[in-house]
């Protein structure tokens with residue numbers, strides 16, 4: 001059996017759920033196994049109705065205490081389910097939730113865990129998972145020495161499952177409701193308060209057709225002025241990678257990527273950006289991507305349409321001059 | 329508040345070629361510069377800020393060869409009080425679970441209110457040690473934390489980072505483990521005086537035997553099968569020439585695509 005934890009945030013099933021279902025179907029079809037989807041919520045039915053067509057079984061645990069994600073509350077519930085049902089493989093999203101939960105759960109149950117996988121093979125007595133390392137410069141195959149095993153699945157690694165094109169069609173899961181046996185004193189240990197948002201400065205980079213994005217290759221804060229000027233010259237907006245935010249050089253609403261904004265401009269110019277997965281996931285759908293990087297092997301070139309291998313600090317001033325000349 | 333900070337030494341590969349070595353199980357380690365894992369610097373700064381406010385101690389702990397003393401000494405120079413290095417061939421043979429076990433065993437012999445680590449290691453990217461360690465220590469944990477407020481001696485109010493700029497605010501009771509996200513604060517530089525003092529601060533070394541751990545207890549649950557270069561399916565059209573030629577072609581391209 002292949003099990004997966006449905007990811008729900010603020011009343012919404014997250015896309016990663018449908019991506020994990022695609023992987024589950026691929027593995028289950030090849031191995032003639034069943035898929036069990038697990039829903040923890042204060043109100044399961046609506047989610048169960050949506051997921052039913054993709055699973056053989058659904059296990060629901062319903063309680064007001066499960067209204068929001070909480071590792072410490074999920075832990076005893078999921079431990080019981082895994083111990084009782086012994087799935088070969090348990091899939092969890094490699095998300096803010098899953099990354100908090102999966103290692104804790106795996107360690108509590110003494111089960112092998114492979115994090116942030118983008119592909120997976122299930123064998124009779126182990127799983128082989130593919131993931132990247134060194135900021136995407138290396139791939140690694142990792143094997144769990146035993147089953148059951150847990151894997152967290154990288155967001156965007158699989159297409160979302162389509163009801164019209166199912167590897168295992170005609171499913172309508174039987175729904176099992178399990179009682180909730182949690183001691184509310186767990187909330188003393190760890191308690192959800194609220195969701196918050198990062199304050200904004202009023203700039204919305206998702207609305208701009210042209211983005212000039214800088215990464216750590218810009219080297220110094222003072223070099224940003226020239227990029228800002230260039231952005232203005234071509235009617236674009238300045239954006240950046242996370243390290244630029246971390247350094248305090250630009251406000252958070254300029255950040256592109258998984259923990260920032262997802263953008264799809266007509267033109268995205270990436271200056272001194274290595275192309276880490278967390279960045280690429282926020283900009284890869286841009287219509288035209290031009291990347292300037294001095295490292296010919298930088299992963300950013302895997303999504304760029306046009307590439308320049310060179311020093312941006314030399315090229316940018318030359319380019320800015322020519323643009324101004326061309327504009328006449 | 330007594331705080332333990334887990335630190336990792338990693339090669340800085342952000343601007344260098346990375347190649348797989350002949351074993352296919354590691355990268356070629358020649359000519360690499362080693363530094364403190366980026367997120368761990370923010371974890372250390374979080375600890376130092378809490379110590380300045382509340383008093384107490386900061387203890388650093390790292391698993392690795394003698395070379396990691398550079399990372400530990402730098403942390404001591406910034407203001408940590410003492411350091412522990414865990415060094416044994418057995419620690420290198422396993423996986424993240426092995427590392428967490430060694431850390432848990434060493435940490436449980438200390439008095440602590442809070443354990444901190446970086447949220448992710450820039451080399452393997454596992455994001456696994458922190459919560460694994462918390463499970464072994466049987467304390468609550470929170471990952472990807474970017475704000476820590478002390479409510480009283482028993483509770484913290486924290487913000488955790490989720491996707492798309494959303495924060496999860498929660499309260500967590502002490503002792504607890506937090507993994508700290510980059511950008512949480514501004515890591516300090518070590519002062520000259522700090523560097524001078526660091527040499528005199530205690531740095532203890534433990535091996536597996538001293539921690540009462542054997543090969544069986546430290547056996548990993550996963551195994552690296554092989555490393556390889558990703559197939560880069562680059563569809564990029566590369567613009568070549570001198571910087572001047574490149575700039576000419578680039579200007580034409582930008583003008584066209586930007587619709588100027």
Ligand SMILES: Cc1cc2nc3c(=O)[nH]c(=O)nc-3n(C[C@H](O)[C@H](O)[C@H](O)COP(=O)(O)OP(=O)(O)OC[C@H]3O[C@@H](n4cnc5c(N)ncnc54)[C@H](O)[C@@H]3O)c2cc1C
Pocket residue numbers: 135214215216217218240241242243244255256257258259260261271272273274275276277278279282292293294295298310311312313342343448472
């Ligand atoms: C949970 C989590 C969420 C994250 N979310 C995001 C996110 O939303 N957005 C994001 O961007 N990152 C995010 N990150 C960080 C991400 O993993 C990378 O660390 C980051 O994207 C790297 O930024 P960078 O490309 O600017 O820096 P680096 O990786 O350091 O790359 C700098 C690049 O500049 C090049 N360079 C250097 N000098 C020059 C020069 N003179 N000319 C030309 N090129 C030069 C180098 O070759 C290198 O490729 C996240 C990480 C985590 C763990």
